[in-house]
Every structure is written in structure tokens, then in C-alpha cells.
Amino acid sequence: MTSDEVAPLDAIKAIYETLSPRLKKAARYIQRNPSDIALYPLRHVANKAEVSPTTLVRLAADLGYPSYNGFKEAFRLRVKVGAERYAAGASQLIADEVSGGRASYYQATYQSMSEALGQLFASIRCEDVELAAKGLNAARTIYILGMRTMFAPAHTLAYLLRTFKNNVVLLDGAHDMLVDELSTIGAGDILVAISYEPYVRSTVAATAYALERGADVVAITDTPLAPIARDATHVFPLPAPSPSFYLSLLPIHAFVETLASFVVIDAGSDVIERISTEFDRRARFGVYWQEDK
Numbered sequence: 150m151t152s153d154e155v156a157p158l159d160a161i162k163a164i165y166e167t168l169s170p171r172l173k174k175a176a177r178y179i180q181r182n183p184s185d186i187a188l189y190p191l192r193h194v195a196n197k198a199e200v201s202p203t204t205l206v207r208l209a210a211d212l213g214y215p216s217y218n219g220f221k222e223a224f225r226l227r228v229k230v231g232a233e234r235y236a237a238g239a240s241q242l243i244a245d246e247v248s249g250g251r252a253s254y255y256q257a258t259y260q261s262m263s264e265a266l267g268q269l270f271a272s273i274r275c276e277d278v279e280l281a282a283k284g285l286n287a288a289r290t291i292y293i294l295g296m297r298t299m300f301a302p303a304h305t306l307a308y309l310l311r312t313f314k315n316n317v318v319l320l321d322g323a324h325d326m327l328v329d330e331l332s333t334i335g336a337g338d339i340l341v342a343i344s345y346e347p348y349v350r351s352t353v354a355a356t357a358y359a360l361e362r363g364a365d366v367v368a369i370t371d372t373p374l375a376p377i378a379r380d381a382t383h384v385f386p387l388p389a390p391s392p393s394f395y396l397s398l399l400p401i402h403a404f405v406e407t408l409a410s411f412v413v414i415d416a417g418s419d420v421i422e423r424i425s426t427e428f429d430r431r432a433r434f435g436v437y438w439q440e441d442k
Contacts, residue, residue: 157223158183160212165374168211173374175200175208177346180372180386186224191217262399268388269400281367281383282411285310288339288365292331294320295343296352302369302401303343309409313416313423320355327351328358336363342377343369343405345389345396353377369401 161176168176178198179186185194195202209220285291291310295303300321307319320330334340340359344352356377359366368381371389378384387404389396413420431437 157186157212157220161208162373164211168208171200171204172208172211174198175204177372177374179208180374181346181388183224186221191221262397265388265397265400266403269404273385273387273404277383277385278408278411279415281385281408282415284339284365284367284383285341285408285412286415289316289337290334290339291317292320292334292338292340292359292364293317294340294352294355296322296349298396298398299343299345299349299352299401301398302405303341305402306341306405306409309406310412312427313413313420322351327355331355331358334359334362334364338362338364339367339382340364341367341369342381343401344375344377345371346375348376356381369404 158180161179165173165176175198178200182197185197189197191202191205195205198205206217209217212220214220214223291314293303293307293310295301304319307317310317318330320327322330338359340356342352342356342359344356353376356366356368360380365382366377366380367383367385368375368378369385369387370378372378372386373384375386378386385404387400389398389400
């Protein structure tokens with residue numbers, strides 16, 4: 150994209166910390182769904198963002214646009230070229246009421262998931278994933294945190310890394326012990342934090358604490374404006390659209406699987422023996438069912 154096309158989002162980032170809580174909420178929604186501004190009327194966007202139309206008008210003014218229509222036009226330029234037109238199609242599919250029965254919804258789900266994966270790999274640079282993988286391999290201890298719904302992709306990442314690493318800690322905050330689980334985190338360690346709005350308070354607090362202690366942070370989230378992303382070492386804003394009532398974890402799982410693969414590639418041939426040893430250990434303990442011979 151050209152500089153003109155990204156200008157509205159850059160402007161939001163530049164003034165984000167000066168905004169009121171209500172304007173910040175609108176700004177985060179726009180960061181996650183920029184195509185909605187171009188595609189839908191003011192009241193429709195306001196309803197989806199759960200703010201008043203006046204809030205969006207005020208945000209546009211604070212960003213230097215003489216009118217909301219001028220703000221809208223800036224985003225219209227973004228959806229005409231490049232990968233954004235696919236994001237626009239996904240946004241329109243999700244926003245529209247699905248009609249035509251279960252078959253129509255089934256097809257809508259397929260299209261939404263396919264486009265979300267396309268958007269993921271179009272928006273996240275390979276070089277950035279490589280850097281994060283190097284950081285994970287260099288870390289003294291890898292802490293992984295995802296609470297509530299986000300525990301699923303956090304567990305997946307921890308499970309994959311543990312097949313060839315013995316320094317992975319999956320944080321779960323059981324019995325309100327998260328602060329204890331993080332007691333030794335510090336410089337040389339890395340925290341992978343996964344959180345989407347509404348952000349879980351303990352994940353936000355843990356990320357801030359990790360940074361305070363000098364650890365690196367990989368933030369997997371919905372927008373660069375997310376509270377876990379603001380000072381993170383590596384930030385990966387991932388799409389999570391769905392025609393359902395809840396966000397989709399598919400792109401997040403796809404990303405953590407990709408990240409784990411990059412860690413293997415960066416580590417090189419040394420991991421082959423470790424993976425083989427791990428699966429031999431599982432076989433010894435009879436972890437997997439086998440047909441009787």
C-alpha cells in the first residue's frame with residue numbers, strides 16, 4: 150500500500166494514547182475492521198463498534214478530517230487495491246445477515262475462514278516471524294499465556310514446542326497463582342501472550358510485568374493498539390473474523406503452528422534427535438492407542 154492508503158491508521162496510532170476511553174474503543178475497532186468505514190454507513194459502524202455516531206465523528210475530527218465523509222473516503226481508497234479488497238469482502242460477508250438457511254451459513258463460514266487465512270499470510274511478514282522464532286530459540290525460558298478462549302492456541306503452541314524444547318512454561322493461572330508462575334521471569338526470557346478484545350485483565354497485567362522485568366514479549370492480538378502490544382518486542386495482529394457470534398480461532402491456531410515450524414527451522418538439525426526422543430518416550434509410556442497384533 151502507498152503512504153496515502155495507510156495514513157488514517159498511522160494517524161490513529163499517533164494520537165491513540167491521548168484519546169478518551171470511548172474514543173480509544175472506536176479506534177481499536179477501526180484498527181481491526183478498517184474496511185467497515187469504507188463500506189458501511191456511520192450508524193451501522195457505530196452499532197458494530199458499540200459507540201455512538203458522535204464518537205466516530207469526533208474521532209475523525211481529532212484525526213484532522215474536516216468531516217466524517219472525508220474520513221470515510223480515506224478508507225475507501227484502501228479497499229480498492231491489494232489485499233485489503235479481500236478483507237473488505239470478508240468484512241461485508243460477516244456483517245451482512247446470513248440468509249438462506251444452514252447451507253448458506255455453511256458456505257459463508259467456509260468463505261470467511263478461507264479469506265481470514267489469506268489475510269493472515271498477506272499481512273504478516275515472513276521476516277517478522279523469523280525474528281520471533283530466533284527470539285524463542287535464544288530465550289532462557291519461554292512462557293506462554295492465553296486465558297479463557299485464548300488458552301486453546303496457547304496450549305497448542307506450548308504442546309508443539311515441548312516436543313523439542315525443555316524450557317517451555319505454559320501459564321494457566323490455576324488457583325489464582327499466575328503471579329507466582331511468573332515469579333522468576335526476567336531478562337533473557339520471553340513471554341508469548343495471546344489476547345483479543347475484551348482483553349483479559351490478568352494477561353494485560355502479566356505482559357506489563359514481563360516487560361518491567363526485562364523479558365521480551367511476543368504479542369498475538371487483534372490490533373497494534375491492544376494493551377499487550379504497545380511495548381511488545383514482536384507484535385502480530387491477526388484477523389479473527391467469523392459469521393458466528395464469536396471470533397474464530399482458526400487464524401490464531403494457523404499462526405502458532407507456523408511460528409512453531411519456524412522455531413524448528415531456525416534451530417536446525419539438532420531438533421531432529423530431540424523430537425525422535427520425545428516420541429520414543431511417548432511410545433514407551435503407551436500414550437497412543439495401537440491395534441492389537
